[in-house]
Every structure is written in structure tokens, then in C-alpha cells.
Amino acid sequence: MAFREYKMGGMFFGFALGFSMLITIFFPTIYITNHGAPNDYGLDKTMTYGHNNGFTYSDPFLKQWHKPIKAVLSKDPVTGQAFAKPMTVYVYRAGDPFPSTITHPRVLAGEGVIALSKSKGKIEAADDSKGAVFTLANGAYKGKELSYIVDLTATRNWTPTQVLAAVPVAQQSHASQGRTLYMREGCWWCHTLLPEETQDWETFGRPPLVGDLNGQSPTTFGSDRKAPDLLHVGSRNSSREWITMHLFNPRLVQPHSIMPRFDYLWGDKDANGKTINYTKWRKDYLEYAAGKTIYPPEVPTPAKSSEASHLIEYLLDLK
Amino acid sequence: MGAFKYLFGKEEEIPQGTAAILFGFGSIVWFIIGTGLGSFNAAKLAFPDFVTGNYAFAFGHMRQVHVMTVIFGWIWGAFCMAFMYITPALGNTKLWSEKLGVWNVLTWNVGLALGLSTLWCGMTSGREYSDFIWPIDLWIAFLIVLPTGINVWMTIINRRTQGIYTTNWFFAAASFMTIIVFLIGNLPEFFHLTGLNEAYMTWWFAHNILGLLITPVAAAISYYIIPKITGNPLYSHRVGHLHFWSLVVFYSTPAAHHLMGSPLPEWLKSFASVEGVLILIPAMAFVCNITLTMQGRWRMFVENIEIRYAATSSLLAIPLNMQGGFQQTRAINWYVHGTGWIVAHDHLALLGFSTFAEVSAVVYGMQTLMKRKLWSYSLQNFHYWMLLVGFGIYWTTMTIAGLIQGAGKVFEVPYIDVVIAEHPYMIGRWFGGTMVFIGNIVWLYNMYMTAKSGAEVPEGLLPQEIAYDR
Numbered sequence: 076m077a078f079r080e081y082k083m084g085g086m087f088f089g090f091a092l093g094f095s096m097l098i099t100i101f102f103p104t105i106y107i108t109n110h111g112a113p114n115d116y117g118l119d120k121t122m123t124y125g126h127n128n129g130f131t132y133s134d135p136f137l138k139q140w141h142k143p144i145k146a147v148l149s150k151d152p153v154t155g156q157a158f159a160k161p162m163t164v165y166v167y168r169a170g171d172p173f174p175s176t177i178t179h180p181r182v183l184a185g186e187g188v189i190a191l192s193k194s195k196g197k198i199e200a201a202d203d204s205k206g207a208v209f210t211l212a213n214g215a216y217k218g219k220e221l222s223y224i225v226d227l228t229a230t231r232n233w234t235p236t237q238v239l240a241a242v243p244v245a246q247q248s249h250a251s252q253g254r255t256l257y258m259r260e261g262c263w264w265c266h267t268l269l270p271e272e273t274q275d276w277e278t279f280g281r282p283p284l285v286g287d288l289n290g291q292s293p294t295t296f297g298s299d300r301k302a303p304d305l306l307h308v309g310s311r312n313s314s315r316e317w318i319t320m321h322l323f324n325p326r327l328v329q330p331h332s333i334m335p336r337f338d339y340l341w342g343d344k345d346a347n348g349k350t351i352n353y354t355k356w357r358k359d360y361l362e363y364a365a366g367k368t369i370y371p372p373e374v375p376t377p378a379k380s381s382e383a384s385h386l387i388e389y390l391l392d393l394k
Numbered sequence: 395m396g397a398f399k400y401l402f403g404k405e406e407e408i409p410q411g412t413a414a415i416l417f418g419f420g421s422i423v424w425f426i427i428g429t430g431l432g433s434f435n436a437a438k439l440a441f442p443d444f445v446t447g448n449y450a451f452a453f454g455h456m457r458q459v460h461v462m463t464v465i466f467g468w469i470w471g472a473f474c475m476a477f478m479y480i481t482p483a484l485g486n487t488k489l490w491s492e493k494l495g496v497w498n499v500l501t502w503n504v505g506l507a508l509g510l511s512t513l514w515c516g517m518t519s520g521r522e523y524s525d526f527i528w529p530i531d532l533w534i535a536f537l538i539v540l541p542t543g544i545n546v547w548m549t550i551i552n553r554r555t556q557g558i559y560t561t562n563w564f565f566a567a568a569s570f571m572t573i574i575v576f577l578i579g580n581l582p583e584f585f586h587l588t589g590l591n592e593a594y595m596t597w598w599f600a601h602n603i604l605g606l607l608i609t610p611v612a613a614a615i616s617y618y619i620i621p622k623i624t625g626n627p628l629y630s631h632r633v634g635h636l637h638f639w640s641l642v643v644f645y646s647t648p649a650a651h652h653l654m655g656s657p658l659p660e661w662l663k664s665f666a667s668v669e670g671v672l673i674l675i676p677a678m679a680f681v682c683n684i685t686l687t688m689q690g691r692w693r694m695f696v697e698n699i700e701i702r703y704a705a706t707s708s709l710l711a712i713p714l715n716m717q718g719g720f721q722q723t724r725a726i727n728w729y730v731h732g733t734g735w736i737v738a739h740d741h742l743a744l745l746g747f748s749t750f751a752e753v754s755a756v757v758y759g760m761q762t763l764m765k766r767k768l769w770s771y772s773l774q775n776f777h778y779w780m781l782l783v784g785f786g787i788y789w790t791t792m793t794i795a796g797l798i799q800g801a802g803k804v805f806e807v808p809y810i811d812v813v814i815a816e817h818p819y820m821i822g823r824w825f826g827g828t829m830v831f832i833g834n835i836v837w838l839y840n841m842y843m844t845a846k847s848g849a850e851v852p853e854g855l856l857p858q859e860i861a862y863d864r
Binding site: 081087088091092095096098099100102103104106107108110111121126127128129130131135136137174175182258259260261262263264267269270271272273274275277278282283284285287288289290291292293294295296297298299300301302303324325326329331332333334335336337338339353357 | 518558810814
């Protein structure tokens, strides 16, 4: 390597690649981090989904361990006094890791939101080893109305256990677990989560804004759309029955669908504790598909703790 | 199996070319697995009730395994074969460390098997093209790519020629850039970066792993094979320089053009789009250089199988880069983004342009290293045509399906009608992909027979200088 040309070449190469990184990594990430415009929608997403829905220390096998629960609280969990307006809370039990928006408030991107969440919301007091309950609130900052995050454990002394005890199990949403399944089962290989900015408005709803995504990981936009975009599916189709049938066997509700069956997410037992006989179900279905019977076999209702149920809760949460 | 004893043997006792031959055979085996998975996945899209309702064989678990197997099994394996054979050949020396090479074969196969099985079980980072969980990403960067890089760089430093030939610039730079791309592209996983930054970094990785590893190395292989076999010197060293430098500058910058419909800053999208068109500079420099090197020897395109693979690769680079340069501009991207058009384009890059170059390197390198003539010309010819026709069917059907999808989204057709309209093309895609898979099995058989009983190439002669037995 004694040639002067190679020394210069090496320097030029380093310069070219370094300059390219400066333009494509440094400037964009600084810009994005400082130009978030968080709103109710984005804050709700990050608090619902939690720390990470892909591979992470607390959930390496994507078995949906340590995920938060989203619930609608209609009474004070301590005094039992009913609220005039129900409150959406995000319950992080002891050991559930917080999303980046709590651990690194800078991710919230927006001076006002950060200031309000810290001063009024007391999010810096949250401790994930003890768990915490969060909600969203509105407040004024320098004359502007903004949404921010409130740590109810710090402001009102509500513990995750108390709050969960005050909400019926049926009204607790495991959307975060469902989103983890959305990654694990590869739903996003066909159903994108990115209505495009050019022509998707009418069909799939509004494309995301920068602040909508703060704190989410992974974002899984998807690139190869073979099926409808699902970012706002809960607003288009909120029928739990339809989604349940569609997941169990898509051909039941849409004969031309090419979606795989996700009946294995039902587990062994249905909501009534009855063992699901898949062999018999498929035999009955084949008879129905061949025109031998008039009605298809009944789709079992998934148990509340089943993976199917979590995935449905996530889909219904995609407003 | 005998290769295991070399892991702890003395460097001098390991025959030259061992690592390259192992990489060559390994890459063909991974190619068969990868295309087999591709064919299986395509069958699921064509016939939705084919193996369904089964956790282990769900489409969502296997789709990414296909992609990762062909990229890090087939393409990376064939690249390593080329590195370990062509780099010393161009330096008029031997590989710096054959032992490191043999260890590298082991870390590559073990790492890949680990990565693919965890991915198959659903352990994913949820980031397209960097789907592997981050421990596997670190394994790839430090235990697979770094040892290869060290071998390539040290071989080049210890060369016995004065200059460095074009191919070796690309090899040395690409193995370096791959490590950088792996370490920077996976920052969101190492440090839990979130939101739009994570989305952007995902596509920064995806763009650069294709642009700074696969495109330059595949082109560099043609820079070696075409002059070597035709006997024509490379048309222009200077155009090679243009290719190299414009690739480093223009290919490393347009990552954002993969997210034209996302809320990324507009200045970034515009910048990426312009840089994306400028990729045509390295692309055209490469194609011109290769086709002009072929001047006067085009009959070898018909007569010589290695030249046919390499020249086909270079010719496929023309439509590839014309598509790639323009489909990412706003004028076209809004119509084709996220449709089968892009899937067709991906396969034009990886199965068309890149695979043909790699097959040429593996076929030629294995013959030279094993000093045996290809066992059967007819079987290799069969593989060429299965690959070309299978790919052609795949590309055509997916392009049509993509245009249908594009029309569907622009005219707001109910999605299910798009699915119905695409059905025949999904069958065509499965058929084309399966042809490639079957062709590869034949290729492995031919390579195995070559190793076992191909005609011996006499000392002082090159494989292309002796006739075929059958």
C-alpha cells in the first residue's frame, strides 16, 4: 500500500462516506427529533404500545411478556366515587418497561409537551420497578392548548393493582400484546400501517404525522401491500364478530381472500372453557365449502387470555 | 466433512482454495433452501388454503426467512467465494489466511442457521431487511463480515502486483461498508431509537445493504469474469473509477426515497429523490464498461456459459437501473409504491442482476480451484435457462400485478377486487419461482459431479480453454 494514490484514495473514501452519513443520518435524525408535533393521537399510541413490540430484553420470544394494559376507568379506584367522564388509563404493572416517551421525555419532541408532562404530569417520578398508571390530560403552555402525559401514581397515589381491580376484566384492552403478535405473526407483511400521503386518504384514512409515531418501536410501516392498510381499521370496521370470523378463517366472510388462517391463535380452549376441536371444525368447514351443508360451523369465541383476543383488541384499537 | 480438521490444522496444511470451495458449495445449498422457501411462500399467495392454520408454517413467519436466506445465505456466500478466490488471484498471491477463511465458513453457517431459526420462530425486530434480532446482527457484523474483510484487506495489502485492480477496490470497500451499515443501521435496536427515526433508519439500512454490498460486489465480479474469460482487457480503468466513486457518493444517500409517502421532512425526500436518479451514473458507467469490454467477443455470449451468466447480469442491470432511477421519483412512486411492481424490481436486482453475476463467479471459480472442468454443459445450460425463464415469468407477472394494484389504489377499487384480479399473476409468480428452485437443484448436482468426476484441467490451462466431456 505504498502508493500515495492509495493514501489519498483512502482519505477521499472516508471523506465521501462520512459526508454521506452526515447528510443522511445526522441531519435527518436531528430534524425529526426536533420537529415532532405530538398530539392526543400520538401520545395515546405510545402509551398504549409500551416500550417495544419486537424483540427486547423483557420479551425475547415475543410471548407478549411485560406489556401494558389499556383500560377505561369509570370510578375512582381508591374512593370508589363514579367519574362524570370515564378516564382512559395505561397501566404498567411492576416490571413492565416504560416507553421512551417516559424514560426519555425529549422523545416527546415539543417544548410545551415536555414541560407540562414533567411539571404537571410528574412523569419523572415514575419507577418501572414499582409500576405506574398513566393518563393523558390537556393544559395550557404559553397560551397554547396542549396534550400531555400524567403519572397518576405520582399525582394521585393510584397503584396499578388498585386500578386494575377497579376495571372489569372484559374492559381491559391488551392492545400492546396484540401489536406484538402483529409483529410476530407477520401481519405487516401484507397489511401496511402507512396510508400514503398521495392517494390513500379516501380509502384508508389520514396518513400519519411526525408526532403520531413518537416513542413507537418498531413502526413497521410495511412496504409490500397485499391487503388493505390497517392504520385506521378500528374506525372503518369495529365489528368484533366480523374480525373474529375473519381471523379464524378469512374465507368465511370473504370467499376471495388470500389471507392465511390464524385459528391457531385461539389456543386449546375457547371463552367458555370448552376444548376446541380443530379437526372436526375443518372437516365441517370443508363440507360447507363443498356445498354439502348450508351453514358453516360456528367460530369459537376466543378466551380473554388467548392470543386471538389480544390481536383483536389491537385491531379494534387502531382508530 | 474433512474440512473440520482444518479448523485446528496448521495454515500450511490447508490446501489453497478450501475456504472458497466451501463457501461456494454452502452458498448453492442456501440458494436451494432460499428459493424453496420462496416457492413455498408464493404457493401460499396463489392457493391460500395450502398449508394453513399452522404456527410453524405461517406465511408471516416464513416470508422474511426467504429474504434473509437468499441475501445472507446465497448472495453473501457466493460473494465470500468470490472474495476468497478472486482477491488473491488478482494480487498474484494466495489468500492471507486460509484458516481464518475456514473458520469464517463455520461462523457464517452457524450464525445464519441461528438467525434464520430464531426468525422463523417469530423472534424478530420487526424491521424489514434488518429483521434479525440484534444479537444476530452483531454476530453478522463481527463474526461473519469482519473476518471476511480482514482476509480481503490483508490479501490486498500483501499482494504481489503493483496496482490494485478495479474488482479489488470494490471488494475491499464493500466489506468495510457492510460492517459500517450493519452497525449504524441497527442503532435503533442497540439503543432503542423510536418513532420516525426508527422507521427512517430501517430503510437507511435496507437501502445501503443493497447499495453498498450487493450492487458493488456483483458488478465487481463481472469486472473480473468478463476480461478474464474473453481475454479482452477492461475497456476503461477511468470509467471504473467513475463507477466506484459515484457509487460511494450517490448510492449511499437516497435512503429516504423508500419512504416517499411517509411524514419525513420534504427536503430529505427531495434530496433522496435527486440522488436516486443520480444512481444512473455508476450504473451506466458499469454497463458501458462491461459491454464495451465484450466488443468483438459477443459470440462467447453464446458459446461460453460463464460469460453468458456474467453478460446477462450486466444486461439486466440496464432495465434494473432504469426502473430504480425513475420509480422512486414522486411522479412515478405514488403509483407503484407498495405494489407488486416493487417486488418485481427487487427480484430484478437480486435474482436478475446480482444472482447471474454470482453464479458466473461460483461456476468459474469452483472449476479453477478444483482444477476440474464443469461436469455437464447441458445441465448448466438447463440451469441458465430455468433461472432466466423462471425469473422472466416472475418479473413479468409481478410487474403486471403491481400495475393492477397501482390502478386499484388510485381509482379506489375495493381491495378484494384487486386480490381477485391479481390471482392469475400470483399463480404465474409461483410457477416462475419454482422453476428457479428446480434449476438450482440441478445446478448443485452438476457442481457435485464436477467435484467428483469432472475432467481434470491440466496444469497451465484454464477451464475455458478445454472442451466439455458432455
